[in-house]
Amino acid sequence: MKGLNQLNKGLLRSYLSLVLLGLCYLLLIVPFTGYMHSKPFIEKLGHLPRVEVFQFVAADQKQLVSASLVMKVMMYFGGLMEQNQVKYKLPPDYPAMSRIIHGSVKLDPYNMDAYYLAQAFLVWDIGAYKIANDLLAYGMKYRTWDWYLPFFAGFNSAYFLKDYESAAKYYQMAADLSGQPMFSTLAGRYMHKSGQTVLALSYLSAMEKSEKNKAIKKSYSIRLQALQAVRTIEVARDSYLEATGRQPASVEELARSGHLVKIPADPYGGKFFFEVEGRVSTTSEFTFGKPGK
Amino acid sequence: MFNIMSITLKGIFRDRVFHGILVVAFILPLIPVISTLSMRQVTELSITLSLSLISFILLLLAVFLGGTALWKDIERRYTYSVLSLPITRSSYLLGRFFGNALFMLITATLLGCVAAVVVWLVASGSPPDRQVVWMNFFLAVFFDAMKYILLVAVAVLFSTVSSSFFLPIFGTISAFLVGSSSQQVYDYVNSQPAQTLSLLTRKTASSLYYVLPNFSAFDLKVNAIYGLPLSLKGLFLTVVYGLVYGGIVLALSSVIFAKKEMK
Amino acid sequence: MNAIEITNLSKTYKGKKFSTVEALKNLNLTVGQGEIFGFLGPNGAGKSTTIKALVGLIAPTAGSATVMGVDISSHEARRHVGYLPENPAFYDYLTAEEYLAFVGKVFHLPESLLREQSERVLKLLELWEARKRPIRGYSKGMVQRVGLAQVLIHDPDVYILDEPMSGLDPVGRALVKDIMLELKARGKCVFFSTHITADVETVCDRVGIILKGELKSVEHVDKIMTEGVLGYNLRIRTRNQPELVERYVAKEDLEMVMQKLFTAGDEISLIEPSRKSLEDFFLDIVKGKIC
Structure with missing residues (x-):
């Protein structure tokens, strides 16, 4: 009888400590999760080891590691987007993102x-057109069947780098690979300055439609809104030019003269203005996280 | 040898190793969900994940089954009752090896088939830009199994050298890591920027390359994921390489094991 | 042909720090068919070393041995041997029945004979009820009996048993002795090691005593028994006394005492030899009294 009592006591003690520890866990988990959640993004992206280390440790899982690195960048980027739809809490660590992406294609160039x-x-965000095109060229060596890579590179060359010769070459590649002849005419159109916004719009709306990832889609749609605003101002500017025979001095003048019903807002939070040669630009430079806007 | 092989296989099943695999394999049905995280290559990601999971399971099996195959028998004194039967030491060793190898092959086949169904489901949900090349997929699984069977042979060699638990396990893991990157090191050492390294370093690296197993040759994941064409000659050479290298490792193990004293 | 022939067998182990341990020194021994040979010695004397060398678990440093005429360096020598290791362990995920089937197949027993033999030995060793349970759940005595079953299943010519009685209860010990005697009757050779002299006394034809790796003595058990007579206990009824008198007489005095009693006309109702037991014999050797 006494032995039984002893046994029960021991068991009771075990249960009691289990309950107590469970409570401790519950008390702990809230601040712990809070801490992990509030950790700055920069820390979450972390300082990853050099790609050579990955190449060794990844052993025969290089594709998996590559995919998970891309996921990491994507989650980080997507997290920033969702946190604040208009503005980033912190400026994204673009160099780190770029470094990881470069490491990722070293592991799996496909x-x-x-x-x-x-x-x-x-x-779009940091204007590293040259780096982007070098990366795309690297990818083209491997993904020899893929028309997207030359299509991207062609767009970058024409729209940003104004390198129409390369653009034509890339678009031809994209046309050959995809079997869609329209790409080969794109480069020519980019040479006309006024055509740029229209074609950027068509590029972006195509990309946005086919995008399934929410964060990326969001970034495209904001970009699209901005370009639509630019296009609206451009149309107003052109009709002003036709009516008055001279360039408008400012966007506000377009509104005052009635050519622009309402000055469109820059989704990046900047203000639109005309550059000296009449091009529509914005103080936000079409990006979040630029200082001094 | 076949008797040893069949009781080895029986032992693996009775020890519920398969239950363990099933637990890990429960991740397989989750793959379609994880794959949708990809922006541009959902099917490709599902193949990556499936093949990686299979690889991982086979790696665990190779390390733990291979590394403990002899250790367990010695530790539990089964060797006294088995090695005193009229069988040679090498047929015992080969029986243990082939029992494990056969189990790996069965596991790879089963997991490969389930993974194929998973990938097929994903591919029909979000069709990839390039058709899935099923031949490559199954070849990748098969070559993966072959690679890990070769690793079992290496693990068996380690167990004949030492009857401790840790040396075979850790030795096998390091052999796997080094064997997976030996090709990279070799390529680097023979590249232009590496010519600044000392001659000794380069010679050592090159000779190690010829001694150590080359596991990267068996890695056809990239071909399976992106449907890249496979070289028939390359596959043939790889199979022959695997057979010859495995043969050497097993022969060496046999020699060492034949001299081992069951005190 | 002798069942076991051991010639100049030696075994040296490498110890720690370059030291060597001579576990066995120049052992010479033959055991015939139809003979039960007891290998007696204290722990660590070299009994197990001898046996492990015979069944190929360790390689002798020098010398050779044959079993049924086949050199022990070949695994074919073990085809004639049923070996029971000391404190045996068997694949414990198998059932007794499965383990016997495995052993039977290794010895190339035909399927029908295997089934028949399996049933016979399982019943003989009282494992029939437990045959479908994995060995994992067996008691120590049951595992020992599985060990005996796997020795008997293929009906070899030579039985090499390392401490066959250990882990068995008195009933089990008696059973093992019966089995040994039955094997002997069928012309089989039984070679077993033990450190218990009583086991040897009751069943063995000959006994070998090993000490520190050296074989000290090989004797017929009968001879030890006769030579071991030290004296006699007599029960005498003298003429002038009605009660019985017990008297101990030394071996060399027996004739003289008998003569005296005879002339005195006393009646001898009992003569009982008083002898040294095998245990005493063994202890004498261990203590170096006999060499």
């Missing part, structure tokens, strides 16, 4: 997600 993501942020 990883399309990597090129795609790189094209999205390298070009």
Whole structure:
């Protein structure tokens, strides 16, 4: 009887400590999760080891590691977007993102997600057109069947780098690979300055439609809104030019003269203005996180 | 040898190794969900994940089954009762090896088939730009199994050298890591920028390359994921390489094991 | 042909720090067919070393041995041997029945004979009820009996048993002795090691005593028994006394005492030899009294 009592006591003690520890866990998990959540993004992206280390440790899982690196960048980028739809809390660590993407294609040069993501942020957000095109050229050596890579490179060359010769070459490649002859005419159209916004719009709306990833889609749609605003101002500017025979001095003048019903807002939070040669630009430079806007 | 092989296989099944595999394999049905995280290559990602998971399971099996195949028998004193039967040491060793190898092959086949169904489901949900080349997929699984069977042979060699638990396990893991990157090191050492390294370093690296197993040759994941064409000659050479290298490792193990004293 | 022939067998182990341990020194021994040979010695004397060399678990440093005429360096020598290791362990995920089937197949027993033999030995060793359970759940005595079953299943010519009685209860010990005697009757050779002299006394034809790797003595058990007579206990009824008197007489005095009693006309109701037991014999050797 006494022995039984002893046994029960021991068991009771075990249960009690289990309950107590469970409570401790519950108390702990809230601040712990909070801490992990509030950790600055920069820390979450982390300082990754050199790609040579990955190449060794990844052993025969290089494709998996490559994919997970891209995922990491994407989650980080997507996290920033969702946190604040208008403005980034912190300026994204673009150099780190670029470094990881470059490491990722070293592990798996076929990883399309990597090129795609790189094209999205390298070009539009930081204007690293040259880096982006070098990366795309690297990818073209491997993904020899893929028309997207030359299509991206062609767009970058024509729209940003104004290198129409390369653009024509890339678009021809894209046309050959995809069997869609329309690409070969694109380069020619970019040479006309006024055509740029229209074609950028068509490029972006095509990209936005086919995008399934929410974060990336969001970034495209904001970009699209901005370009639509630019296009609206451009149309107003052109009709002003036709009516008065001279360039408008400012966007506000277009509104005052009635050529522009309402000054469109820059989704990046900047203000539109005319550059000296009449091009529509914005103080935000079409990006979040630029200082001094 | 076949008797040893069949009781080895029986032992693996009775020890519920397969239950363990099933637990890990429960991740397979999750792959379609994870794959949708990809922006541009959902099917490709599903193939990557499936093949990686299979590889991972086979790696664990190779390390733990291969590394403990002899250790367990010695530790539990089964060797006294088995090695005193009228069988040679090498037929015992080969029986243990082929029992494990056969189990790996069965596992790879089963997991490969389930993974194929998963990939097929994903591919029909979001059709990839390039058709999935099923031949490459199954070849990748098969070559993966072959690679890990070769690793089992290496693990068996380690177990004949030492009857401790840790040397075979850690030795096998390091052999795997080094064997997976030996090609890279070799390529680097023979590249232009590496010519600044000392001659000794380069010679050592090159000679190690010829001694150590080359596992990267068996890695056809990239061909399976992106449907890249395979070289028939390359595949043939790889198979022959695997057979010859495995043969050498097993022969060496046999020699060492034949001299081992069951005190 | 002798069942076992051991010639100049030596075994040296490498110890720690370049030292060597001579586990066995120049062992010479033959055991015939139809003979039960007891190998007696204290722990660590070299019994197991001898046996492990015979069944190929260790390689002798020098010398040779044959079993049924086949050199022990060939695995074919073991085809004639049923070996029971000391404190045996068997693949414990198998059932007794499965393990016997495995052993039977290794010895190339035909399927029908295997089934028949399996049933016979399982019943003989009282494992029939437990035959479908994995060995994992067996008691120590049951595992020992599985060990005996796997020795008997293929009906070899030579039985090499390392401490066959250990782990068995008195009933089990008696059973093992019966089995040994039955094997002997069928012309089989039984070679077993033990450190218990009583086991040897009851069943063995000959006994070998090994000490520190050296074979000290090989004797017929009968001879030890006769030579070991030290004296006699007599029960005498003298003429003037009605009660019985017990008297111990030394071996060399027996004739003289008998003569005296005879002339005195006393009646001898019992003569009982008083002898040294095998245990005493063994202890004498261990203590170096006999060499």
